[in-house]
Amino acid sequence: MEGFNTSAAIPMSTFSTTTTSSCSSGTNITTNTTTTLNPTSPWMDSRIWSKLPQRLIDRVLAFLPPPAFFRARSVCKRWYSLLFSDSFLEMYLHISPRCYWFLFFKHKSLKSYIYKSGNSGGGDDRDNCEGYLFDPNECTWYRLPFELVPSGFSPASSSGGLICWVSDNAGAKSLILCNPLLKTVTQLPPTLRPRLFPSIGLTVGASSIDVVVAGDDLISQFAVKNLTTESFHVDGGGFFSIWGTTCPLPRLCSLESGRMVFVNGRLYCMNYSPFSVLAYDIAANEWSKIQAPMRRFLRSPSLVECRGRLVLVAAVEKSKLNVPRSMRLWGLQGCGTTWVEVERMPQQLYAQFSEAEAGKGFDCVGHGDFITITIQGTDMVLLYDFYRKAWQWIPPCPFIRRSVGGEGGSRSTGSDGGGGGGLHGFAYEPRIVTPAIGLIDQSSLPFQSFNG
Known part of the structure; x- marks a missing residue:
């Protein structure tokens, strides 16, 4: 079967695991768990398992x-x-x-990380060599x-089991697609236009890859402007476009550097001053603007995808009605222009959240039925x-070193080295096979591939 990249041997230590009891418990206990089965149990009788068809066993393993x-x-x-x-x-x-x-x-914020990297030669660079995967169902x-991702790259987007990394240096941007389970790294050609901190959108289908x-845009050595969009496309039908499709951004838009959210053929991102939502139609290659709800009173707005719909999450600071x-949380309706409030955080919990957040801001990520809200500069996630x-x-990640003597002594406050540390999250679906990456690996296009 074509399209599978299975050349990489996967070490058994791909995952290090820690299970935390009771996500919603007030006191969380972190323990390393090992499950053993009694060999004398009737469920382990070899006479039962030896008679199962291999095809049936394979189906069980696939689940x-x-x-x-x-x-x-x-x-x-x-x-x-x-495999x-x-x-x-x-x-x-x-x-x-x-x-x-x-x-x-x-991960430090992209801007502070890049400014620092120019001074220190990348001493902190390899902090990105590991990620922390969280299963919300099992806590x-x-x-x-x-470790195969080269230094000088930062995670920017994710889709279809792949993580997109973007080069930190100003100029034409290099992008890498990585499947951490298969230990594969594929580098795309650099963008045509020089940029500083662009927004990155990625969508990976069964037989196509689109990157936006x-x-x-760097218009001089000391100035940037939000002017253009570049698109990369490759699909199973043999069609490809290497940053050849360009589109101007809406006039006077103010994008905050960051990821885009893909929903039903469109990539969405926030526009600032005042707040609105920008939508990029991949097939039509055009941008449109959507008015945000209560735009004059929002703080730290984030766009997330949940259940196949676009959701806007934000704090409301004040209202004419004294609310x-x-x-x-607002959901974008099918007409694509109106929002409906779908949920509101309980007031008691919001008071607790506001005290912990203390004006630092927060980032949101949605996936399936879940939304995570991460307080910037910390590892506190709701x-x-x-x-x-x-x-x-969410129980604190046990793999992250915590500062000693902080408030409560149990949470990282991002004070280890400046720049505002903390967690930076992505929606991620772990997959042991990503056939779309084979479209790049098997093509004759000028790509570079790195396999571990």
């Missing part, structure tokens, strides 16, 4: 989440080889349940290495479950 699948590969040679079996990977694509997880990096953290780079300050209509604090 395992990636961490469990990689552990299962150590059972026997045949299970180990499943290199085209028939198994094809079945995995069709029946494996989706994992709506989140990937966090201990489990996993450590995920990114917008804004922060108390709150955290609100989780909202759309299905259960429940808010809860």
